[in-house]
Amino acid sequence: MAENDKIIDEVVANDYKYGFTTNIEQEFAAVGLSEDTVRFISAKKNEPEWMLEWRLKAYKAWLKMEQPKWQNVHFPNIDFQSIIYYAAQKKKKVINSLDDVDPEIRATYDKLGIPIQEQKLLAGVAVDYVMDSESVITTFRESLKEKGIIFCSISEAIREQPELVKQYLGSVVPQRDNYYAALNSAVFSDGSFVFIPKGVRCPMELSTYFRINAENTGQFERTLIIAEEGSYVSYLEGCTAPMRDENQLHAAVVELVTLDNAEIKYSTVQNWYPGDKEGKGGIYNFVTKRGMCKGKNSKISWTQVETGSAITWKYPSCILKGDNSIGEFYSVAVTNNYQQADTGTKMIHIGKNTKSRIVSKGISAGKSQNSYRGQVQVHKTADNAYNSSQCDSLLIGDKCGAHTFPYLEIKNMTGKVEHEATTSKIGEDLLFYCNQRGLTNEEAVSMIINGYCKEVFKQLPMEFMVEAQKLLSISLEGSVG
């Protein structure tokens, strides 16, 4: 046991290397939330009247809602009147090209390893950079535009693509869907908008990099991706935040829509600040992500690697409405120190011959709690629906917890649902075996974890697979003695 105690002690030793802040002149909304805050944000964004109406409707719904309490995470009550709902750079000029980006912001992204410079970007990845409440810049827009692809900030889409936004915004996650979705609908500030027209295969990975910078500020981004008939897009989001003692709220909404024969592959590498080793500070990551396979033969695939946040609470889901549509969820969720995660997915089978696949790999270390929560619904209409779920938990040390909450609702007898779950432990025997071959504990854990997560990692685009592997090693650094 001495070995295991050491494991735990050293878990704590890891450092979060994205914890710096950027000094730029920012302007903020007044602290707290009221109808005026909503109006302020809408005005800042030069939004049309219909958008303001939409927000206000959400705000009014939110006022009547209660914070959900069913999740297996614990945190003090959030005072929604002490949060700043809007923080953006004081704009001096219009940004037309990369050269116009504030040098401080450029330096920030350089430090994060995602330079705002197209020639230095990973080949074939277009990036939308979002800091706090606004999109800084989106790269490769022009070359994408030639194919009819729209990739821009959601604020811009609201102004320039009102018809598309009106048609799809809230169509998958309605304003009153849940407490945090309602809050987001009222105060969302920025995020990405993607539209892939009929028959177009997006030639590059699209990516949004979310950065929280300002203090006492919540980030409420909104992402909407629409893939028309026969189109394909692969999208990746990454996130980091400075190290701060207080908790910051991140309540995003992501909506995906695929029409007939279209496919969206959505990957997340989430590395929000997790708090310090005593569990102080860190991001509350309360996110609603949902995709609708609206058309037949369409496919939505979620891949997530969750290493950050003090609390992660999200269930990227698929509504399989179109016949023969496919939903997938691949997840690696790592918790260390005092982190808590309650994450999983919902697969809602409505169309005939719909298929879903869930692969969830939870890794708990330190004193963390890691829960998988997954729901599979097979509606009356969903003849021959098929789901396979595999939920594995891996424990490092003996002060952490892993929990699995599967919910199955089957209303059509032709459906087939398979659920498999395992729990394993990186025990002393396994470590000693690796040590005996000359590997240090760090090397051993990194190798074991990467082997354990292989099935999920291979879903990620190549460049990000390498990143994810590194990130995992870093977040579990020192987790064994």
Next chain:
Amino acid sequence: MLSIKNLNVGIAEKQILRDFNLEIKPGEIHAIMGPNGTGKSTLASTLAGKEDYEVLSGEVSFNGKNLLEMSADERAREGVFLAFQYPVEIPGVSTTNFMKAAVNAKRKHNGLEPMDAKDFLKLMKEKLALVEMNKEFTSRSINEGFSGGEKKRNEIFQMAMLEPTLCLLDETDSGLDIDALRIVANGVNQLKNKDRSFLIITHYQRLLNYIVPDYVHVMYGGKIVKSGGKELALKLEEQGYDWIKEENSELV
């Protein structure tokens, strides 16, 4: 190359090894036999550096260095190899990747660059032949779904890959059928050279029909109570351990 002096080892407050002494010179093969529960596996685990075993007193020097001061992984990189009695499974990690990490950890320790992929594959091919394993083995997850015999062959394969100077075999022969036993022994014999020493722990004489030891020691009550040549093993096979127990009744 290995010198164990007055070694006392305990686990969970219980003393297992008592004033244990043993000298092994380069190139020698030593076999340790003895009834169950006399400390044979404790000896192997202690030498390999398993933390559960607490060294109460005594000295172990390995190639002139104090072995007891080194961590398990350091000992391995210095050239101590333990073929496990119960090799563990590592899901998702192929034998190839595992060995690549291990070989390169050792090379780094010796101030060498990582081995390039081509040389590594060549080395693997060569060593696989030694234990009559085919390439398909190395792409499977380590020991996952392996038969008992395959696991033991995999241990000898890893030993061959890492080219240790001290090889500890902890009941490698247990649970092997006669063909696997022959293959394992054959592998060991081919690895034998003037600098490499072996400490073979076994219950049965039959392994020693294939691997001829220079010395056979009988352990009882945490220490070596009798040493001899190959003929001692034959006597044990014939007469069992009762006479040893009688001669050393004061030890238990």
